[in-house]
Amino acid sequence: MHDDVEAYVGDTPTDMLADAFDQTTKEEREKAALHHLLLEYSDCPEYCERIKQYEDQSVPEARFVKAVDKLMVMLIHLPNQGLVLNRHYTYESFLKSEMDLMARDGFKYAEFDGIKALRHELGYLLADRYLAASRSDCVATE
Structure with a gap:
């Protein structure tokens, strides 16, 4: 479940960051993906709440x-x-x-x-x- 947002944007490995890595762009892409996921699964409020808890830590x-x-x-x-x-x-x-x-x-x-x-x-x-x-x-x- 913790990787479900990545289904929309792919995984960005951050442990081997290249010099050109842009954290802001990664966060913006994942925020848009989260919004899309929450809309798509709005009929599953418990699932959406768990996803939000993970994303918000x-x-x-x-x-x-x-x-x-x-x-x-x-x-x-x-x-x-x-x-x-x-x-x-x-x-x-x-x-x-x-x-x-x-x-x-x-x-x-x-x-x-x-x-x-x-x-x-x-x-x-x-x-x-x-x-x-x-x-x-x-x-x-x-």
Whole structure:
């Protein structure tokens, strides 16, 4: 349910933001999509209320779902064995990206220190598992 608005506009991955990423445009597109969804499903008031709660982050459950959703971005690297990570990062650049992301978006985890800690731990696990060969302090072996 938390991704239903994306059915109208697609998913915009914000964990790997390009320099040209425009947060304002993303928010405007999603606001228009939310308006469309609420009109289309106006005959389902309970559903619409839950969607609004998630989008507004007005209840603890909605904030928990958002925090867990941010973990999913990390977990997807496990079944693809770090393929995307290897295309875009070195060991150091990935960990720096994670630190920058948490500095920018850490507030999304404010109520859920355990999830924040898990995100941190997953970052190191992924870096160690899939990017260790690119560590600047590693010696290449044949």
